[in-house]
Amino acid sequence: MTEVAAGRPDVGTLVAPRPLRRRAAEVAGILALFALLGYAWHDTGASVLELVHGFGNTERLIRRAMPPNGSVLRDSIRGSILTFNTALLGTAAALVLSLLLTPFAARNITPHRFAYEASRFVIGVLRAVPEFVFALIFLVAVGITPYSIVLAIGAHTIGVLGKLFAEAVEDMDMGPVDALRAAGAGRMQVFLHAVVPGIAATLMALTLYRLDTNVRGALYLGAFGGGGLGFMLFNSMQLFQYQQATTELAVLLVLLLVVERVSLVVRQRIL
Amino acid sequence: MKGIDLDVWPGELTVVLGANGSGKSTLLRCAVRLLEPDSGSVVLCGSELVGARGRELRESRRKAAMVFQQVLLVRRRSAIENVAYGALGELPLHRSFSRRVFPTELAERAHASLGRVGLAHAAWKRADTLSGGQAQRVAIARALCQQAQIVLADEPVASLDPRAAEEVLVLLGEISRVEGLAVLVVLHQPDLAFKYADRIVGMVSGNVVFDAPPNAVDRERVDLLYGEGA
Numbered sequence: 001m002t003e004v005a006a007g008r009p010d011v012g013t014l015v016a017p018r019p020l021r022r023r024a025a026e027v028a029g030i031l032a033l034f035a036l037l038g039y040a041w042h043d044t045g046a047s048v049l050e051l052v053h054g055f056g057n058t059e060r061l062i063r064r065a066m067p068p069n070g071s072v073l074r075d076s077i078r079g080s081i082l083t084f085n086t087a088l089l090g091t092a093a094a095l096v097l098s099l100l101l102t103p104f105a106a107r108n109i110t111p112h113r114f115a116y117e118a119s120r121f122v123i124g125v126l127r128a129v130p131e132f133v134f135a136l137i138f139l140v141a142v143g144i145t146p147y148s149i150v151l152a153i154g155a156h157t158i159g160v161l162g163k164l165f166a167e168a169v170e171d172m173d174m175g176p177v178d179a180l181r182a183a184g185a186g187r188m189q190v191f192l193h194a195v196v197p198g199i200a201a202t203l204m205a206l207t208l209y210r211l212d213t214n215v216r217g218a219l220y221l222g223a224f225g226g227g228g229l230g231f232m233l234f235n236s237m238q239l240f241q242y243q244q245a246t247t248e249l250a251v252l253l254v255l256l257l258v259v260e261r262v263s264l265v266v267r268q269r270i271l
Numbered sequence: 272m273k274g275i276d277l278d279v280w281p282g283e284l285t286v287v288l289g290a291n292g293s294g295k296s297t298l299l300r301c302a303v304r305l306l307e308p309d310s311g312s313v314v315l316c317g318s319e320l321v322g323a324r325g326r327e328l329r330e331s332r333r334k335a336a337m338v339f340q341q342v343l344l345v346r347r348r349s350a351i352e353n354v355a356y357g358a359l360g361e362l363p364l365h366r367s368f369s370r371r372v373f374p375t376e377l378a379e380r381a382h383a384s385l386g387r388v389g390l391a392h393a394a395w396k397r398a399d400t401l402s403g404g405q406a407q408r409v410a411i412a413r414a415l416c417q418q419a420q421i422v423l424a425d426e427p428v429a430s431l432d433p434r435a436a437e438e439v440l441v442l443l444g445e446i447s448r449v450e451g452l453a454v455l456v457v458l459h460q461p462d463l464a465f466k467y468a469d470r471i472v473g474m475v476s477g478n479v480v481f482d483a484p485p486n487a488v489d490r491e492r493v494d495l496l497y498g499e500g501a
Contacts, residue, residue, distance in 0.1 A: 200347075
């Protein structure tokens, strides 16, 4: 407490003087974090030894997976296209629906407080429920088809894009909005000519980024039976067809790299 | 801000001077009700703005054009579109969905307004590629295209170099004299005010302390506004 009370600052340090209680609380917080990490380590059965030991198994697996089995190449490519289409359709549907929610869910342009709260609630729920859970629901509802994966990805993505879009509008420069309002433009006119041009590129970039993420999502949801490359890969591994799995992995890698690259290049061009 | 009683007249360039926080910007923003005055009245060309709502408010706002300190153009649109936006308020919704359905008459008026500020050649340039001075002139063209009867400019030259600043003020002066508009400009540069104003208004902490033509304003009183020698 003495250094806090001292009138002249201690010139030998850049750390602002803090009361003892604050420092005690910080130390306790750090100790608690380490305790939690220790518990997580124990709970998951993590072990350095297991990891080292596992390398040997992996090496045997890789040897059995070579050379790749070319006979599944056509099917793999067909599967990767299906996986991509699943993600594309889900993302496109989510884009349209989240765009409809955005004018209500952005605090600075929402017409009414109730509309804001209601749309934010819908977005919050859709975002909180994982794609995995939506997939389980839609598998029951529409059967085990890629379409159920489209719906699952779409539902979750509405929540994600809705939140990102609303935040983009809230962070937007309100200057042009003020300028058009001052000139006597109506609410819809202001939205079309001041809000939309200000955020269109950002929305496009966010959607492309999400498409990239959703291709990965479609892949692992496909393993449930939704079809596509994820399903094929999962089956090959289950049936110990490691040489098929290698081909499928190679196609998968190409798909992911192409999607990521294209989305990155397009984003850089429009931003 | 209190006790402000300010009338501006057609064909007159009025400059408001005052230190930061003296209420100049608040005055302008209240005048088009981007800010809500606590009490009092704002009369624009015969119609009362305080208490007006919806359509009535939008119609009244159209009579006054704002030119802002930071040039508030829609950055990703062309200069000419930004000029046309001044007239959005007079279009019905179905004619204003996209620039493709704007009436031809409006396009012609927008081009004429842009020509009036000497930027006809820059019509298709995107707003964010214009220089500061050009952008502010586009904002003035937008005000012209709005066919307002009064132009309110909030420190329109604050971020411009001296030459661009003079150009903008010359232009505002011309607009008031030639087009017969009432122009109210908030400035921080007493020298520019003495050079271009028809009338100078001094404000201190929300009050008008003087209101006279430049030749009747004592230079020392202006310096006092900014606390020099006080």
